[in-house]
Amino acid sequence: MKAPDIPSTSAGSGVESLVTGGAGFIGSHLVERLLERGDRVTVVDDLSTGRRSNLERAMGMSGGRLRFLESSVAGAVEALSPDARFDEIYHLAAAVGVRLVVEDPIGSIETNVGQTAAILRFAHERRAPGASPRLLIASSSEVYGKSGNTPFGEDDDVVYGPTTVSRWSYALSKAIDEHLALAYHAAGGLAVVVVRFFNTVGPRQVGDYGMVLPRFVLAALRGDDLEVHGDGEQVRCFCDVRDVVGVLPRLLAEKACVGRVFNLGSDRPISILGLADLVIRTLGSRSRVRRVPYTEAYGPGFEDLRRRVPDLSRIRAAVGFEAGLSIEDTIRSMAVSMQADGVPECGS
Ligand SMILES: NC(=O)c1ccc[n+]([C@@H]2O[C@H](COP(=O)([O-])OP(=O)(O)OC[C@H]3O[C@@H](n4cnc5c(N)ncnc54)[C@H](O)[C@@H]3O)[C@@H](O)[C@H]2O)c1
Numbered sequence: 156m157k158a159p160d161i162p163s164t165s166a167g168s169g170v171e172s173l174v175t176g177g178a179g180f181i182g183s184h185l186v187e188r189l190l191e192r193g194d195r196v197t198v199v200d201d202l203s204t205g206r207r208s209n210l211e212r213a214m215g216m217s218g219g220r221l222r223f224l225e226s227s228v229a230g231a232v233e234a235l236s237p238d239a240r241f242d243e244i245y246h247l248a249a250a251v252g253v254r255l256v257v258e259d260p261i262g263s264i265e266t267n268v269g270q271t272a273a274i275l276r277f278a279h280e281r282r283a284p285g286a287s288p289r290l291l292i293a294s295s296s297e298v299y300g301k302s303g304n305t306p307f308g309e310d311d312d313v314v315y316g317p318t319t320v321s322r323w324s325y326a327l328s329k330a331i332d333e334h335l336a337l338a339y340h341a342a343g344g345l346a347v348v349v350v351r352f353f354n355t356v357g358p359r360q361v362g363d364y365g366m367v368l369p370r371f372v373l374a375a376l377r378g379d380d381l382e383v384h385g386d387g388e389q390v391r392c393f394c395d396v397r398d399v400v401g402v403l404p405r406l407l408a409e410k411a412c413v414g415r416v417f418n419l420g421s422d423r424p425i426s427i428l429g430l431a432d433l434v435i436r437t438l439g440s441r442s443r444v445r446r447v448p449y450t451e452a453y454g455p456g457f458e459d460l461r462r463r464v465p466d467l468s469r470i471r472a473a474v475g476f477e478a479g480l481s482i483e484d485t486i487r488s489m490a491v492s493m494q495a496d497g498v499p500e501c502g503s
Pocket residue numbers: 175176177178179180181182199200201202203204205206226227228229246247248249250251266270293294295296297351352353354355356
């Protein structure tokens with residue numbers, strides 16, 4: 156496969172950006188943000204969980220500044236011409252979601268480790284004095300494992316279950332990605348920033364791979380039961396994707412962020428049971444809550460985390476991050492987006 160060129164345009168930021176996983180949920184919102192800034196953007200995505208339709212809005216606003224390569228990351232870096240240069244690389248491609256990882260541990264581990272290794276090697280080989288790519292690696296709050304700390308600080312110890320429980324392979328694969336990225340920075344001077352996303356939510360997220368909020372919003376719109384796994388007292392913090400993607404280019408622009416790890420998300424906790432009630436109230440749905448044991452949802456031996464709250468002091472100090480949108484705002488926009496895709500109104 157030979158990668159097609161992006162036509163040159165005189166307008167714009169002059170920044171060449173590459174977004175892996177750009178047809179996914181977070182990636183497609185980031186692509187729009189980069190196009191708004193005036194970048195020329197290359198998206199690499201194998202469409203394993205992403206959708207071409209996620210990029211429709213971006214295509215419409217791009218004025219020819221967006222090119223899409225349907226490929227694995229490893230395949231795309233082979234196909235790009237040797238003189239292809241990027242100022243910023245956002246590596247979001249991954250096998251995402253606890254259900255996906257539990258169902259396909261081999262594919263998930265190979266994707267999460269192999270594709271990250273490929274993009275780091277690509278960026279490393281393209282280092283040049285004064286013109287090296289800056290690279291953001293998407294990691295996850297899962298990296299903290301089942302540590303009992305609250306809130307989670309970036310330098311805290313991590314605690315995992317045994318390797319016989321496949322759910323921990325996602326955390327471990329993301330932790331290896333972080334080690335590899337930081338090692339490239341330490342050994343080769345690669346400008347990397349590692350970002351641990353906490354629960355990110357918003358329009359275009361799908362519930363097929365175990366994500367809780369899209370599952371709840373969809374069920375509430377259909378009038379179906381909202382299935383809460385376990386006792387529902389587990390606590391999470393949800394941050395709107397539009398707040399999240401706004402801060403990513405700022406993290407890459409700030410020299411002091413290079414070689415560091417950042418938590419990113421909201422630090423406003425809510426229990427899953429509380430979230431289910433909020434979805435029902437916000438959408439005026441007739442749905443009810445139904446508790447489902449973990450063994451039924453994920454099979455025997457599944458371990459969940461009781462409380463997942465980030466310490467955001469590092470990212471606040473570095474780039475002044477604050478989440479602006481409330482969960483109710485997010486729930487309403489997810490409902491609007493699902494209805495536009497053909498899901499019925501509440502109660503209809
Ligand atoms: N959404 C969250 O709450 C959350 C939380 C923690 C971490 N993250 C991280 O953020 C990133 C984006 O996640 P998302 O929620 O947008 O998920 P997503 O599944 O919507 O996006 C991942 C994208 O990567 C693509 N992809 C997967 N394997 C690929 C490969 N081998 N080559 C090329 N493309 C490939 C998929 O098709 C998809 O478009 C991931 O790295 C994920 O681990 C997300």
